[in-house]
Amino acid sequence: MEYLYRLLQKYVIALFFIAALAAGLFTSCEKAVAAKENPEQMRIYGEFEAELTAPPFVPRAIGKRAPTKLIVNMEVVEKEMEMSDGVSYVYWTFDGTVPGSFIRTRVGDEIEFHLKNHPDSKLPHNIDLHAVTGPGGGAESSFVAPGREAVFTFKTMNPGLYVYHCATAPVGMHIANGMYGLILVEPEGGLPPVDKEYYIMQGDFYTEGKNGERGLQAFDMQKAIDEKADYVVFNGSVGALTGSNAITAEVGETVRLFVGNGGPNLVSSFHVIGEIFDKVFVEGGSMVNENVQTTLIPAGGAAIVEFKVDVPGDLVLVDHSIFRAFNKGALGILKVEGKENKKVFGGKIEEKAYNPGNAVLSSVEVADEAASGPSPSTPVSSSLAEKMERGKSVYTQNCFACHQATGQGIPNAFPPLAKSDYLNADVHRAIGVVKYGLSGEITVNGTKYNSMMPKVAISDEEIADVMTYIYNNWGNNKTEVTPEMVKKVK
């Protein structure tokens, strides 16, 4: 009897145990499901210091890592840096760069944010992260005087690409001076892997002197209020993404750009000349649009764009409000190297004169070197007047668009041919420029040009004619250029 009783007791205990186990299992299962939906419920595992990077680079991808406690250490630094050639500006920065360091997190992370303000700063600052769910995006909690450190915490609740910025009064001025950056909150499981990732942020600047005026330039509050930007740039300055600062990729790679807009005023019509975005995470959120030419990035907003690069060449990143790109600085280069793919892009296969009047047409195959021989329509020698006549028409068809009708050129873009010291100093060098094209820095009449003149596809006779025309016009030294001289220039 007692034995039976004991057995029953054991049985009941075991039953209880199993029930408890099942219940526990059930609730933890439920919790995991709930956590997927609700980052607030996500457990965090361990802690470490966030890797932060200066633009145009981004930290390592999150991949499959679990939510963690992430320590972010950021320092506000006020410092003078170059805005453009010969132009400097006192920027206010997060971590000494514009935009500030890139922060990479995942949904469910608990962020412990340490905002330090360098002792040499003149002003207090703070940070409003658009990724924060809470008052001011953390602005009040992070307000910090020079030589102090403020610490606050928050949980990343929504995946996406978010802007952060200073929100200390006058807010517009702090942003206008460069106080913004991006924080990425990756979704569960991370973003799909790609070959190259870069960090780009547009901003507009307001200086007392106008665009290009040299020296240290002060912030101009009235221009900022009137929204009359002197500079509109990517990554804080003119040329931050061109020349040796260009970003790079190889043919066949997939490129992901994290693009933000700090403003303070202007929205960006972000476009890459020579590419189509395969994917755009619209406004940095979860909606993906495909096959997009230009995406609008609001001030205080962001977008993720992705595309595969199929052919080599320089892709040009611009704000397609195009005067901003070519006159105010909103221009960057993505240099793509690798094998040509003529199926995707055939390139120029021919160029010929187009003359709807009764003039004789001459055809020049670009790839055909034999084209430099005398063309049957032009006599080898002729009077100066005839040369001038023909030279003028060659000029109008081939040079006019850049060097302009009276050879005056265009400031900052195309050098003058009128009274050009470069031209008049050395005829053989000048012939070489027209025959082979020119790139790199040259000085014409005291002004530097660092651009590219394409090789113009015209015959040696036509080069002789157009050079004679230029030399005998617009205050130049009246050299007569012969086809023989052109032939000799190698």
Ligand SMILES: [Cu+2]
């Ligand atoms: Cu500030």
